[in-house]
Amino acid sequence: MSLGPRIANHGRSAGRPAGCPRLGDRCLAGGLAVLRLLAVLLPTMLAGGPALAIDPPLPALEAEPQPALEAEAAKLRVAEIRVALDDNYPPYSFRNADGTHVGIVKDLWALWSQKTGVAVRMMPSDWNLARQAIDTGAADVIETIFRNDARDVLYDFSAPYARVDVPIWFSSDLGGIVGVESLRAFTVGVKDGDFCPEWLTDQGITAFQRYSGFERMVEAAARQEMRVFCMDDPAATYYMTKHGVQGRFRFTDPLYTGELRWAVRKGNVALNRLISDGFARIAPEERKAIEQRWTGHRLGGVGPGLIDLLLKLLAGVAVLGIGALVWVLLLRRQVESKTESLRTAVAALTASEERVRTIFDSVTDAIFILDLDSGAIIEINRRMAEMYRIGDTPLPAIRVGMLSSGQPPYTRDEAAVWIAKAAEGEPQLFEWHARRLDGTLFWVEVSMRRATLDGNDRRLLVVARDITERKAAQERMEYLARHDALTLLPNRLLLQDRTEQALARAERNGRLVALVACGLDRFKTVNDSLGHAVGDALLRAAAERLKAAVRDTDTVSRSGGDEFILLLSGLPDADAAVETVASLHETMAAPFQIAGHELTVTLSSGVALAPADGKDFATLLKNAGTALHHAKAAGRDTHRFFAEAMNAEAVAHLSTRSGLRRALERxxxxxxxxxxxxxxxxxxxxxxxxxxxxxxxxxxxxxxxxxxxxxxxxxxxxxxxxxxxxxxxxxxxxxxxxxxxxxxxxxxxxxxxxxxxxxxxxxxxxxxxxxxxxxxxxxxxxxxxxxxxxxxxxxxxxxxxxxxxxxxxxxxxxxxxxxxxxxxxxxxxxxxxxxxxxxxxxxxxxxxxxxxxxxxxxxxxxxxxxxxxxxxxxxxxxxxxxxxxxxxxxxxxxxxxxxxxxxxxxxxxxxx
Missing domain, CATH: 3.20.20.450 (EAL domain)
Structure with missing residues (x-):
């Protein structure tokens, strides 16, 4: 079993040392290499060695009678303890590759059962289901739970048995995330039912994207579906390493340090005492052995017998080396004059090769050489192996097509065109959506030109630079250029583009298009009295309601301040616009719950219809703004159409609609x-x-x-x-x-x-x-x-x-x-x-x-x-x-x- 890291050498031939063309030189080099290796390893082994993760079996435990606990269990009529817990929380409780439930907590409870004689049934599931099980009585105990004031009302907790840091994780292309305050502009990924969203809510953070488990959250973050998330440090380390994305995220100082405990329902004193007494019988060294099984421990050192053996081996090698050295010196005197020139040439050639290899492997970009006739990759550098995660895959088995995402417009046919142009002597430079051998996708900038090696000009030298972070930043900048940063709604630029497309479609199919300018009445009062944080939260909540009140084919945009612009496309008639406006006002009538405040905000709106009120975006927007001004002048909490005739019809329509609702009530x-x-x-x-x-x-x-x-x-x-x-x-x-x-x-x-x-x-x-x-x-x-x-x-x-x-x-x-x-x-x-x-x-x-x-x-x-x-x-x-x-x-x-x-x-x- 090798203790050192496995090093893959792709495309390099093993050669003899420079200046060692004969047997004597090889013996000398080999003897000196052994001496140097022992000189390095011996002090390390004597000092205790590096930290290695090992998996010792659990110590054999003899069944011992526990009359007191058995009597207590009999008194409670407990034949089995049901333990509900999260199955997505490594290393304490998780499922391995074949789906088996494993972890520290499972092993501890197995030992508890052996100590007490009481059977234990583990109930691993989603965390929310675990909470439901203990709350409904389907389980007796809940494991790996943090304690807070709200939960103290429901449960009796054990003493803590582990401490876990909980930081904020974020994509490495983001900056400025240093704590809770910096999260207010982001939607934070959280595990549904976890303690973290409760803690963040207490700090005023309420924009969450919820996931059923930690692994689902890491997978979503790897796909860049969300950029900021809260996760316990051990689980994050495990799942990021499992999915190979640990280098793509950074983290803050811990928001808090949670203490892992088990708990029973409030007031169940007898069960609490029974479980506590059982865990008290587990010796510290037994608990430590279980924890080391899942977290590893350091190798304790080298025994005296091994040291003696190594010293004897060292002495024997030294004697052998001295003898070989004497023999080599005698032999070298005889051939030195004949091999001096050859040694000098070989040394120069080897040094040159080593310099080229060093430079080749030190370049931070991936480099590979493609054979145009066979289509095989015949040489790569170290960065290429790392970037594309080649591992043990032999180079002849790798084809350029395997390194493509295959997603339009980045097809293999297009790659073939670029290769053909480069083969004709025309250098190529392009961006490419690439695929690693493990299937993950990323972005590279590719430089490709023809090269001549060993007299063969049917070679391509390809250099690939990882630009994933640059592309992500670029895409975010492009997104923010067309969306409002606070509400993430389309901004005026994107609204104009969609309006022009809707107008073109409406002209072809004879439908109507409406622009609705909306303003939140007296929003400034909220900002001035409760602060901008509450005002921003209200704007985000209002944006969500407006989106819910229109169709998926419509667009809700924010034009700035407390004003929104709605694009209603493909309307069959003006009545459809009236109905939508009525729905908007009804939707906004319900109070908002913002940061502990109940806020009621009314809506004023102005409507311009195309083609009657304008046939282009600028005209419609101006007329909708004019109608909004008239709505606010009319006392707010109302709407106005730009066309006066429409106002009379809409007022009658909405009056009848409001009257029908009152008629039901009265x-x-x-x-x-x-x-x-x-x-x-x-x-x-x-x-x-x-x-x-x-x-x-x-x-x-x-x-x-x-x-x-x-x-x-x-x-x-x-x-x-x-x-x-x-x-x-x-x-x-x-x-x-x-x-x-x-x-x-x-x-x-x-x-x-x-x-x-x-x-x-x-x-x-x-x-x-x-x-x-x-x-x-x-x-x-x-x-x-x-x-x-x-x-x-x-x-x-x-x-x-x-x-x-x-x-x-x-x-x-x-x-x-x-x-x-x-x-x-x-x-x-x-x-x-x-x-x-x-x-x-x-x-x-x-x-x-x-x-x-x-x-x-x-x-x-x-x-x-x-x-x-x-x-x-x-x-x-x-x-x-x-x-x-x-x-x-x-x-x-x-x-x-x-x-x-x-x-x-x-x-x-x-x-x-």
Missing amino acids: GEFLVHYQPQVSLETGAVVGAEALVRWNHPDEGMIPPGAFIPIAEDSGLIVPIGAWVLAEACRQAAAWQARGLPLSVAVNLSALQLQRADLVRTVTGALADSGLDPLLLELELTESMLIQNTELVMDNLRRIKAMGVQVSIDDFGTGYSNLSYIGRLAVDKLKIDRSFVADLTGSHDSARITTAVIQMAHGLNLNVVAEGVEDAETLEALRRMGCDVAQGYFLGRPGPAEAVERAARQASPFKVGA
Whole structure:
């Protein structure tokens, strides 16, 4: 076993020493080399030797009876101790290459179990899952935990058994990170559930990128997904070394030094004492042996026997060397005159070769020589082996293509072009995305020119310089040149570029583009009263809310101070811009929680639409700014469009939207019912529930004036749920009074696509006690065209409950009879446009007759709506229609009117 480092010599031939062409010279050189080696090694070994990591087996432990602890365990009825711990915390607890859980803590608990006779079940997992296990009682003990005031409330802690430094790690191309204050401009990578984010939050740092484990964090940092992170020193050292990135990061002085402990749930004194007594039985030397197993220890020195052996060996070698020296001197006298000239030439040649090799290996850039005929790399320097991590790979096995990332535009074909040009005598200089032999990628600057070696001019001399840090700094500078440094939002330069692209697309496809200038109202008050740190945090939080309120295809940028510019592209109409502006104001209305302060900030906004308000970025930005100025002049917390006509329309739209929200809160909605009559008996058999808005100032508002706005804003979902519950309650009341009338409720497309629709219907039926057979849900054909899995699943589950389903406005949409069969629809409602022309249009009559016959062929009932006169009613009866409704049979009204009509004996009897 070699104790020294393995040194790879690539491309060099082993030759004899200069001036030693014969056997005597080799013996002399060999003897002197042995003497020099022993002279160097002996003092080192006598002094104790270098620190070496060794893996001694754990000392054999004899099982000894522990009556006291066994009695205590029996008293507690403890047959097994469950220990939850993080499996991502080397060297204390981690998983090796094959996934086996190992580490200091596991071995300590195994020894504890042997000492106490109590079984131990280790539960290694993600740290958050370990915390959940102890908190929910799924585990008895939690390991490798730091102690603080908040955790003292939950746990009883052991004495510390290790101390761990926790610094901030950062990419080596960054500067100026010296402590907590310097982290405020960065998002800090942390392990989810770790103590570090708690500590940093107490210091006012709240911008975190969370990862499930330390190794995931190191992998993300290696990919440059984040540049600054907090990690315990032992884990960082282990994982950075494992992934070969230890040279790419620097670290600060420790933020704090944590103490590793184990803990039990608060108040579990007996279990705490049992565990503590068990660990007290572990001798210090036993604990030290376990720790040295995972951290290594120093070689203790060389024994006396070995020293005697080395001295005897040294004496023998010395005698041998002296004898060889005498023999060589005698031999040298005989040949000295004949070999002097040859020795001089060889010495000069060797010295020259050594100087060239020294220079070759001392260059800080990677150098290799490429054979153009074979494509093989025939010579490399030491830096090349280090940079590309060649290791033991033989040079003939390495091809230039293996050193390329292969990612466009840095393809092997492009490399072939550069090689061909260099082979023709044209030097090449280019940047290249390279790949090491271990698969990691980095950037190099490559210089390539033709070279002649040993008379062969089919060689290329290639010099590669690692520019990864320079590229990273360059990319960061380019990023910051197009983004705001505080919020990382696009700045005005990038916004202009995206706006010009959006305008070009909009001109081709006939869509609209909007620029929305937004300002946080009275933001200066926050800065002046709470400080710039709180103000900056508020700006970052506001930026996140604005991004959440728009589509992924839109752009949120910061123009400076408290102002943001939003680019809304590909809008179908101006109403879409109105809806987005309304969402922005609603999003910003909720209070912000910033550094312990609850802050409420309102928004003023100005909107310019293209092409009406401008066809280029500069004009749109100026007009949006003008509109924002008018919004602030109007009292803030509002918006203005640059076009005055749009303001009136938007104000009306937003007024209705706000009124709908208040109407829900104040109970301004009511349900009217329109009777449905059997054409066979003339009796009322059901009613359709229709929502009405009784505005306190404007009176009854027709559905057409508010239903579209409710659908656009999403308020149709809570309104629809209320109508459903109210209709079920009324139908249950009719049923209780001996009138089993069905009630039909319209569903909106938004309701049908929600995952909670079945729960809403179930709740309405359960709360009212209505028989599901008396509830009918109406949907239009257009809703079925989407045919999403969620829609179909919702309808199947509703049908399984016994609820009736009908297709409203049948014949006006894209009818697909396969839906009717798959969903087992119960009714078809003929659209009123056919019913209105039934007696005056042969086409309408034929279509209506065909729909009725088709429905009956499918065992479906048919409902005709929009019946306005007796002639139409009689025509429908002759055609075989089952049920009708319309103003002739009864206008929508209170439930009492339907009940009165239902109690009459066949009030609508038609025909003979």
